[in-house]
Amino acid sequence: MHRKFVLYLVLFFLPVSTCFAQLIQSQGYGIGGDNGVVLAGGSGAAQNTNVAVVGQNQQSNNPYSPVKLMQSENAMLVQSANAVGLDGAFGVGQVANVLGGQLQAASGRQTMQDQFLNGNFDQAVAGNGGIGAAVGIQSFVGLDAQLIVSLYGASANVNCLGLSQVDTVGGGPG
Numbered sequence: 001m002h003r004k005f006v007l008y009l010v011l012f013f014l015p016v017s018t019c020f021a022q023l024i025q026s027q028g029y030g031i032g033g034d035n036g037v038v039l040a041g042g043s044g045a046a047q048n049t050n051v052a053v054v055g056q057n058q059q060s061n062n063p064y065s066p067v068k069l070m071q072s073e074n075a076m077l078v079q080s081a082n083a084v085g086l087d088g089a090f091g092v093g094q095v096a097n098v099l100g101g102q103l104q105a106a107s108g109r110q111t112m113q114d115q116f117l118n119g120n121f122d123q124a125v126a127g128n129g130g131i132g133a134a135v136g137i138q139s140f141v142g143l144d145a146q147l148i149v150s151l152y153g154a155s156a157n158v159n160c161l162g163l164s165q166v167d168t169v170g171g172g173p174g
Contacts, residue, residue: 028101075142088130
């Protein structure tokens with residue numbers, strides 16, 4: 001009889017104790033891209049392209065609490081290096097680094113959201129003699145979104161970053 005009573009108490013208080021549990025979720029990504037072309041002497045053309053895509057989504061909820069957490073990260077990096085020439089040297093070198101992340105937590109009336117999205121581009125184009133051109137294009141677009149919904153209200157956090165870089169060099173008979 002005593003064991004049954006303890007079991008009933010546990011089953012009764014289990015949903016009540018989980019109502020106060022914390023919901024925590026985090027996600028992040030890093031993109032590093034190196035790209036380039038070199039065209040030296042003779043005649044011809046060269047092209048190299050990198051594309052990186054991020055798409056991640058999370059949802060959390062406690063079945064004993066009316067709190068729901070949702071977050072999403074979507075991003076795209078594109079790098080394009082192009083060279084064309086005759087009797088010269090033309091080239092493009094590219095480096096891109098992007099880092100994004102988010103964290104959110106909820107417990108009762110307390111909520112917390114944090115995001116970061118950073119990007120860094122480095123690019124060089126060169127031309128030496130001859131007839132031709134070199135073109136380097138890098139572009140990044142990222143969007144992070146968070147939402148917490150509860151009986152006490154809603155909290156949203158959105159972070160967006162767009163970067164682009166274009167460099168060109170050309171040469172002809174002098």
